[in-house]
């Protein structure tokens with residue numbers, strides 16, 4: 001059974017989401033200044049929420065031990081970092097740069113693991129190598145994986161539909177090359193379901209009315225052809241969903 005956190009108000013959701021992440025940081029670090037917090041983040045609207053909930057939030061910001069964070073990407077688009085589609089590029093612009101320059105001093109930031117940009121554009125062999133290299137960087141398990149859910153039920157770059165079965169059926173490799181993403185760009189890499197299943201905590205974020213139908217399919221119908229549902233089914237008790245009322249409009253309140 002997954003946990004559901006529901007909010008009428010977007011600011012409250014963002015604040016509680018920040019507090020949830022802080023709580024997972026604290027249990028991973030357990031007061032040890034040599035420990036690290038391994039976290040995987042998604043792209044899209046997640047960046048803005050991370051900025052608001054962790055950098056721009058006066059309650060959480062002072063407690064985040066950024067230098068002890070090891071940040072990875074759940075998925076990455078195979079484009080140069082300066083391309084607006086790059087998840088790292090967007091994370092840098094939205095979260096990292098404001099964090100490092102916040103206040104009147106230069107703050108120490110997290111360690112961020114990116115794909116090997118020099119291999120981009122090198123075709124099939126290079127794309128497979130990007131995935132392999134990224135897999136070799138991943139920790140044995142994540143303390144926290146932060147996921148989004150697309151309107152079609154995808155999460156990371158694990159898409160629903162037969163032509164994408166090679167992605168959700170991958171049980172050995174930790175990171176795979178997705179060559180036919182229905183959302184641009186078509187070339188991406190993504191962590192696989194076993195990596196998510198090994199995580200200590202997994203948290204989905206879904207906001208806005210465009211998500212209301214898919215939230216119903218995921219949380220009420222539980223259509224197991226949807227990758228987001230597969231995550232819930234694999235490790236339900238370690239999964240928390242943060243929803244606003246617009247996204248949860250078709251989910252009964254007592255659910």
Ligand SMILES: O=C(O)[C@H](O)[C@@H](O)[C@H](O)[C@H](O)COP(=O)(O)O
Nearest residue numbers: 042043044045148149150155156
């Ligand atoms: O890079 C990506 O494409 C994402 O990691 C992807 O899985 C995202 O999380 C969902 O598409 C939801 O995105 P939104 O939160 O922007 O709707």
